[in-house]
Structures are given as structure tokens and as C-alpha cells.
Amino acid sequence: MPTAREKLLVAATAAHLERAEAHADRLLETQRVQQARVARSFIDTFDCEADVVVADMAILRHDGDNPVNIRARWVENKPSGHIHHWELDGTCPTCGKRAWSQPINDLADLGEMLAYFIPNNDHDHQLHGVGEQQPTKEQQIAQLLDQLHVLLHS
Secondary structure: OOOHHHHHHHHHHHHHHHHHHHHHHHHHHHHHHHHHHHHHHHHHHHOOOOOEEEOOEEEEEEOOOEEEEEEEEEOOOOOOOOEEEEEEEEEOOOOOOEEEEOOEOOHHHHHHHHHOOOEOOOOOOOOOOOOOOOOOHHHHHHHHHHHHHHHHOO
16 A cells, blocks of 8 residues: 555646646747748748758758758747748858858848958958967067067067
8 A cells, every 4th residue: 555655746746747748849839830920921932832840940942952942030029929030051261161141131131241241240250271270369469560560579
């Protein structure tokens, strides 16, 4: 015969599993709604359907091996969750690293980013070789001061 403690542990575990399952169901529904919102906004903005919508990303497959990844950026602190703008996944022409583009608000913006990719302002150029960290501002200032010192004393 189970003790009161064992009954309590079984009931608590069952309640926990029930709550976790309900949370997972709510999360799946939220993701489904978000994906539908992204798909609808993509159609409204670009007048075509994305081949795949995953989370906040709409993917167009062109040329087979070169998919175009476009992500939605959401307006912060808005309960409606309207899409603020889109960004294109691309390669920074300066450092060669993967980056997201400047904001895209319409089909012409998308064409411009496809022709002349410009990274967004959050992109941190990695110009110092593979695996190397970009120097901090303090390190850059110290390097400039060292160079200035050498120039003044040569």
C-alpha cells in the first residue's frame, strides 16, 4: 500500500507533466500563429509566397542550391506583433562574414539588397583573420599611440 508521501509524489509528478504538456501545446500554437503571420506579411510585402516559413524566417529557394533567407524583424513592445521590416541573409562585402542586411520594406528594397548587399548596423566586421578577435577600442587606441610615438621619434 503506498504511503501518503508516495501518493503526494505521484500526484505532484502527474500535475507537473500535465502543466508541461499544456505549456508545450501553447508554445506550438504560438509558433503556428507566428509562422502564419510571417507568411502573410511576406505575401503582403513581396507579392509572392515564401517556399518555407520557419519561426521568423521566410526562405525562397532559387537556383536550387542558393536559398534566399529573409527574416522578419518585429516591432518591440507591441502586443499586435506587427512586422517592422525584413532583413536579407547575406555576406558582408567588407569582411566576408555572414550578416543581415539593412532594413527591407518593399520589393525594391529587396532588389537593392540582392544587387548591393549592405549589412545592418548590428554587424561587427571581422577583419583580422579567421579565429582572431577584433581589437577593442582601447587596443586600437594603444596601437595608434604606439605608431604615433614611432613616427615622432624617428
